[in-house]
Amino acid sequence: MFWKKEEAPYEPIVQVQKKFVPALYICGMNTPECTQLLIDKETFTIGSGRDNDGVLEFPGLGLSRQHCRIECGDNGYTLTDLKSTNGTYVNGARIQRQALKKGDRVTIATLEFTVE
Numbered sequence: 001m002f003w004k005k006e007e008a009p010y011e012p013i014v015q016v017q018k019k020f021v022p023a024l025y026i027c028g029m030n031t032p033e034c035t036q037l038l039i040d041k042e043t044f045t046i047g048s049g050r051d052n053d054g055v056l057e058f059p060g061l062g063l064s065r066q067h068c069r070i071e072c073g074d075n076g077y078t079l080t081d082l083k084s085t086n087g088t089y090v091n092g093a094r095i096q097r098q099a100l101k102k103g104d105r106v107t108i109a110t111l112e113f114t115v116e
Helices: none
Strands: 024-028 036-039 043-047 068-073 076-081 088-090 097-099 105-108 111-115
Touching: 024 068, 036 043, 076 088
Parallel strands: none
Antiparallel strands: 024 036, 024 111, 043 068, 068 076, 076 097, 088 105, 105 111
């Protein structure tokens, strides 16, 4: 006698990430505490408010609640100032929107970071 094994029809569940987002680090150079932020998502906000991805709670250093945003796009990372009071700078120049590259020095209010 031959038995024919019937397999139940199934559809595999496959989750595909829409977009690969490489990691970017910005490392504090003059922060009161050792600070390193890992930017590992498409849109990453930085500020003193708790609703940011990168919360920098250093009172008196001029950070706005929503200070700036880093976005990952097809051409790499872009830093955008979110109309902060004390500004966002890349390599000493105040910016509204600027592409980032390794080695750039980012100043958020009075806090300095380097892009790794």
